[in-house]
Amino acid sequence: MRIARFTKDGDLSFGVVEDDDTIATVAAHPFGEIQFTGERQPLADVRLTAPILPNKVIAVGRNYAEHAKEMGNEAPTEPLIFMKPSTSVIGQQEAIVYPSLSERVDYEGELAVVIGRLCRDVPAERAAEVILGYTCANDVTARDLQNKDGQWTRAKGFDTFCPLGPWIETDLDPSDLAITTTVNGETRQDSRTDKLLHRIPELIEYITQVMTLLPGDVILTGTPEGVGPLRVDDEVSVTIENIGTLTNRVISRD
Incomplete structure (x- = not known):
């Protein structure tokens, strides 16, 4: 569905x-x-529009080994989580606004998990019981600000920096799906979800040990290698096998 x-x-x-x-x-x-x-x-x-407006978006950093390597980091031994505000969420064909504070804004195509029920302390073997479905996501990042700040809240939290869509697919095995990101029709990321270092059941168990998840909350599972810059007027698309394609254009804030 x-x-x-x-x-x-x-x-x-x-x-x-x-x-x-x-x-x-x-x-x-x-x-x-x-x-x-x-x-x-x-x-x-x-x-x-965005298929859901979450109470919170929990994202996972460096969850593909090759992406961690391209960023000059070691792959983490446990999930590295951070949050994006609900005000960063936009939907299909809505514009990503390039902020005046940044000179380097990157795309990061990702598989997103949408939570279907209130949950806390979920064991990995029961993770499927709390999932509504899956959608495409773009964890847009002001890379220069991320490097400058030493933490990720500002770089990841701008309005429009969390495109989701085009819909939530509920009947899906997420363990091995093709995921690609294109910019102006040129492929920039091309990988599969079987390369996730920390799998979705593990992520749900880890996150729900920390915080209660509410219906509609979203988990961004991490981006593969190939991240790179966006420019004003670019069109960026994230396609995930058996889900669909999320497309957004970049505009100037001015």
């Missing part, structure tokens, strides 16, 4: 994408049993 969030005539709703070209409106939210309103319309007639 592909769960989307969309606007039509000023109304914001959840829906289920059917047959690639139709969306069926959901009565309330996608947590628990899905209830439909009976309304269906062409997907082309609605505007997709």
Whole structure:
């Protein structure tokens, strides 16, 4: 099932994408049993937004060995987690705003996990029970500020720095999926999720030992090698096998 969030005539709703070209409106939210309103319309007639607006986004750094290496770091022995604010979240075809404070903004294509229920202290073997589904993400980063600050809050936390979408795929085995990032049609990242150093069940166990996760919270699982700079007017796309493609254009804040 592909769960989307969309606007039509000023109304914001959840829906289920059917047959690639139709969306069926959901009565309330996608947590628990899905209830439909009976309304269906062409997907082309609605505007997709971020498929979820999370309470919090927990991201994982250096979770692909080759990415850690390209950044001049050792691969961590346990998950390296940080957070992005909910105000950084945007959706399909929304603009990434290049901040005036930075001279180097990078793309980082990632697989994102969407949590489906309130949970705490989840053992790895039960992690699947708390997952609603998966979506594409771009952990946009002001690399110069990350290096300058020595911690990542400012570099990762700008408004528009967490594109998610185009929808949440609920019926998916995330263990070995192709993940690619293109800029203006040129492939920059090309890897597979089987190269994750810390797998999704391990991440959920680790994170929920620290904090309670709420329905709709998002975990960004890390980016593979090939990260690089974006410029104003670039179009960046993250494609994950059996999910879809998330596309955003970069604009100037001025």
